[in-house]
Amino acid sequence: MLRKRIIFTLIYENGFFMQSRNFRLQKVGNIDWLEKNYKFQHIAFSLDELIVLNASRENKDISKFANILSQLVNDVFIPIAAGGGIRSTDDAKILFNNGADKIVLNTILSKDAALVQELITTYGSQSIIAAIDYKKIDGKNKVFIEDGKEELAIELEEYIEYVVGLNVGEIYLNCIDKDGTGFGYDFDTIAKISESLNIPLILAGGAGNEKHLIEGLSMNNVNAVATANLFNFIGDGLPKARKRILDERLNIAQWN
């Protein structure tokens, strides 16, 4: 039986890992801090996947980011997706060569569909995660690109249809209003859009504790839940959360 997944998202900016709240970033620590507080090789055994996003606002130095990525993934035997600022085939290649198994695309989905096609032809749909950021404005879900700075005219449902049409492998759906709040995922929107979606869906934005993860994993047509909350899951927070989720008999993988 295909299992559902628990994913941790690390937000990176200029050499540091960040806590994000509604896309405002707060510095938490560098890779040494992360290693000290998370012992990543150990924590990885509680995760199904890791996503690392370069949210640097001014200059997304991809080489520097790739260098941190390659340090992070040593002795971590789970799939790693990386992205943030991919604007060329070379950018994608650098990430794949430094330990990414998949790449995460966002802005170019709307701005450079030809590049998206090229990346899919080279690496296959299954290597491409489409990240979609949205925010509620006057009761409508509006899509944002460029780290939440630029609003698109299109609404979420229509945009998802467009993105699926590009033949991407998965959707990483992130609600900016919920991001970093710990109040839970945007369940109403998710329930509406997930039913018709025919590619895997990863929920992001708002998980504050394992109850939210459980609630997300219990939804039909949701394939994975992601959390980027560095504080709520520090220390042995993730192993404990995974154990509770298994105790709830939810359909996640077990390792011998």
Added chain:
Amino acid sequence: MKVLIIDYGMGNIKSIVSSLKYLGIDDISVSNELEKIKSADKLILPGVGSFAKAMNTIRELNIDKYLQDTVLIQKKPILGICLGMQLMGLSSEEDGLTDGLGFVAGKVIKFDSTNLKVPHVGFNQVHFQDTSRLYQGLKNSSDFYFTHSFKMDSDAPINQATCDYGNTFVASYELDNIAGVQFHPELSQTNGLKLLENFIKSF
């Protein structure tokens, strides 16, 4: 122990190298040179991406000829991973019909997405036969990480393990010195490390 990962420029091989190191293998190289292929004890054929593109590169670099010699005649052990597993099959319908290396009687076809989310992504259970060497010491129906849109079908006796997604498909095969896994052992936590160790020890 010399393990060679065959390099034809497709996908992330860092995690395969890192898994082999973790298992204590000291001599790991990444190459497509004939001499290196000949002198290795075990071969790994990795790969992510398009079947047709991969076969083109493999033919351009003459890797197909090198492998026919070392794998079919010299019987050197080889493990194909994901696309690498598919490439050793007869053909794939990805990007039009393309011939594979033809070492294993299996054909690669697309998942039927009518009532199924494609790609097939995540950990899924693998059901193997008692005669398997790859899964020694693992519980039957253990979880391994898959991420693919095409799958192999075969009714030939290839000692296959199976996985269910929509229909049953080939999760792995084992024939004499040739093994292939559709999933990614290098991304499958302790289960995957055990499988890689089994390949190194039992092939």
